[in-house]
Amino acid sequence: MDLIRLKNIYKQYKNGVTAIYDATISIRKGAFVFVIGGSGSGKSTLIKMLYREEKPTSGQIVVGGVNVAKLRNSKVYKLRRKVGIVFQDYRLLPKLTVYENVAFAMEVIGAPKKMARHQTLKALELVGLKNKVHNYPNQLSGGEQQRVAIARAIVNNPKLLLCDEPTGNLDPERSKEIMEVLELINEKRGTTIIMATHDKEIVNRMRKQVVTLKDGRIISNEEEGTYNEVV
């Protein structure tokens, strides 16, 4: 069953730059998908459209049965509760502890304290940071910070986890750890993961579905694919 369907998506920015040309693709529930491509190929734009940070100029984007392209601004929060998002720069709150950073995501959607606590600890356990709950982000390594960000993204049990170059700031060893965590989430929770990356080694090692973008066009979509040298 498809969780995501993109149909004839075009995205042109106000400055006239077209980021995505006629993208049509389906992603099934529970899939682990790499979106690869060089700088400016449209990876980030594609990811942003999936959590409705950007609206497509034309075309249809359906995420979990909701047409995201037509979603009103005031309703975007409903989509965001079903989608977890991880960035290259972690985006943690420096004044909050690891626990508070993760629980923050539950608190701001009005979850009861007990439930927030339970799910926060569960998420932190899954990413292997249960022993660092009282630490502040600046006391953690880059890899650990990214794991906190992942815990925050999955604390609400989203169906979809979007990762925009999550290993971009990390060395190969830490990147490997992050990928292990993501794979664990994909397998254990059945969360669909879409990850934009240009880390060739990761893509080739993991052998997942690979969508290749070049100059805003989808040029290939392979199951158990590898890093396409064309990009």
Next chain:
Amino acid sequence: MRLFRMLGRSCRDAFKSVFRNFSLSLASISCITITLIIVAIAIVASFNVENFTKEIEKDLTIVVFMKNDATEEEINEVKDKVHNMSNVAKIDFESKKEVKEEMSKESEVFKTVMDGWSEEESPLKDTFRLKVKNVEKIGKTAKKIQKMDKVATVKYGEGMVDQLVSAFSSIEKVAYGVVIALVVVTVFLIINTIKLTIFSRKREISIMRLVGANNFTIKMPFIIEGMILGIIGSIIPIILITYGYLAFYNYFDGYLFTELIKLIKPEPFIYSVSGIVVLIGILVGTLGSSSAVRKYLKV
């Protein structure tokens, strides 16, 4: 339940933010304080002016003195005419004799002097005392009576009352002008404070949006922050006006300069004024914060 949780969270965030950006909050609070002190003074003054105007109006009486040569018939004629005037509510007649008796009762000296007067020498006159329905038309009514036959003079305490009322009403107008100007300045200061709070919490707001917080949750803390600034800003004005008015009232013993100007009793008056001051504080704070949110927090 969820709503209460979110409101609780918003209040906690708002309080934190007030103290986190304390120097900025202090500027807004000081401005609100100054505005509210003036507002409170204006309220106290205008309530008192209204009160004593009403008191004076209640006591306002036209006194009609008849000429000495007026016969009983002529007096009755005037009485009927006055009684039929539309603005006259009540009319009482006192004959020369009654006036003399009344004054004699008041003092022994009066009695001795007045006993020495013959009927022709007596300066006392037959008198009507009347109350009017509409005080604003009292001058017109008095003039009409003055024109009647056998009426010597008509008095209604003109002059002093008019001057007092007009003086107080101009003070009131100036006070309102100052208050409005200060409210506008305060609202702008609050907009600025909340704007900076929004900017300083930009990262937090963007994460809130990412994880699915709704507009209410994102905006509420900032609006509550404005309300808190308003409430804190009203504390000093309330203390000042409460103790200040009490001291003022006691110092003047309830009357200002003359027995004509009776001050409103402090209780429960100061409680109502305090209530109004807090409400205005909250209103000004909310107005500032909600316009800052509308302007700078596009969700």
